[in-house]
């Protein structure tokens with residue numbers, strides 16, 4: 001038996017660190033398991049109470065009660081998924097494999113709770129006579145639809161099968177991500193001074209740092225982190241090394257052995273198709289798109305196909321020009337994928353008389369962050385104040401207080417910019433806490449995670465134009481989370497249609513190239 005957990009006092013669920021953050025210094029990797037179990041049980045008890053309420057269903061006793069239930073589970077989950085993405089290890093990964101199917105089972109049981117759905121359905125059928133404000137109506141409709149899409153209307157056999165499918169899919173999803181991370185973490189190409197022809201200084205520094213992180217001080221590592229892989233394939237004069245790196249990059253999760261994803265993908269596709277059919281959709285795409293603005297796969301194709309054809313034509317024309325450059329440079333090899341970035345850079349240098357490595361020193365990470373904050377201040381009146389010395393999930397992660405124009409605190413913004421082997425690749429925004437007003441309300445605690453190459457101690461981190469764009473883009477998502485002004489937690493910030501969610505971030509990206517910024 002595990003020892004009893006007091007959710008009202010545990011640092012994972014009662015956040016009493018600096019600025020109201022969780023006190024990360026008191027959280028151990030082994031805490032997650034028992035706290036998850038206790039939080040799941042507490043949430044289940046709340047759900048049972050709502051479903052078993054003898055009073056007639058009302059917005060307060062059903063919809064609001066459901067939204068506010070599970071606070072401890074939300075708290076432990078948000079910290080756990082932050083760690084699983086941004087700073088994982090063997091203990092966290094093992095816990096992820098255990099917790100994913102458990103969570104799936106838990107939420108399936110809620111969606112398929114007949115008494116609970118009967119109460120939601122009662123409110124939904126009476127929605128026009130309830131005189132709801134637009135936000136509450138939207139939450140009610142979204143909740144009802146969520147139950148139906150999760151199988152609330154299936155018969156007993158259908159419910160059982162769907163719960164099993166969901167559980168298996170969540171395990172497969174975890175396995176997929178862990179396999180990719182394993183290949184990224186385990187693969188590195190160690191080089192020496194003589195192999196570095198063409199590489200700019202910022203990249204050599206980053207590769208030296210990456211080699212040292214992997215225990216090979218004095219050498220240089222090509223890793224599969226984009227911030228190293230991409231400039232390496234852009235600048236390396238060594239075609240043979242570019243080929244090795246390219247092949248490793250595209251083969252992530254496909255290298256045979258324990259971390260190979262081929263079977264995982266096949267099983268996922270099969271289960272997704274079965275799930276869609278069970279819920280009455282023609283395909284998994286149709287199920288996925290049903291609650292988005294696009295609605296159907298046909299609408300998506302109508303938009304994408306013409307763009308795809310134009311893009312293909314353009315790419316073919318580009319390749320012709322790159323082949324010409326390669327021939328002029330004396331290459332008699334057949335033009336290959338690992339030549340693309342390299343000659344694209346040469347073409348750009350020829351056309352515009354500058355190269356990326358020359359432009360790069362202008363994009364210091366600190367200046368780009370300042371520019372990001374400055375645009376937010378000018379557009380929305382909010383400002384950012386860094387608080388040093390606060391322990392969060394990793395020493396590289398930084399904490400900023402977000403302030404309204406009148407100086408009051410709006411929320412917190414956390415940012416974790418540098419790549420490391422314990423972090424999955426890519427860039428993302430998420431929340432430790434979403435902002436909302438219902439019940440006692442909560443201030444948003446939003447974070448961005450990036451994978452920029454870490455400079456050696458004392459040197460400034462430098463970003464490519466693409467990386468700076470990524471920073472602006474993810475900061476746009478973060479703003480969406482920080483500027484949110486809603487009552488209901490389930491519609492806070494980026495909890496919008498999948499095909500609306502990219503609008504604020506893409507608009508924000510655009511500001512990077514505005515001269516006044």
Ligand SMILES: [Zn+2]
Nearest residue numbers: 473477502505
């Ligand atoms: Zn995005």
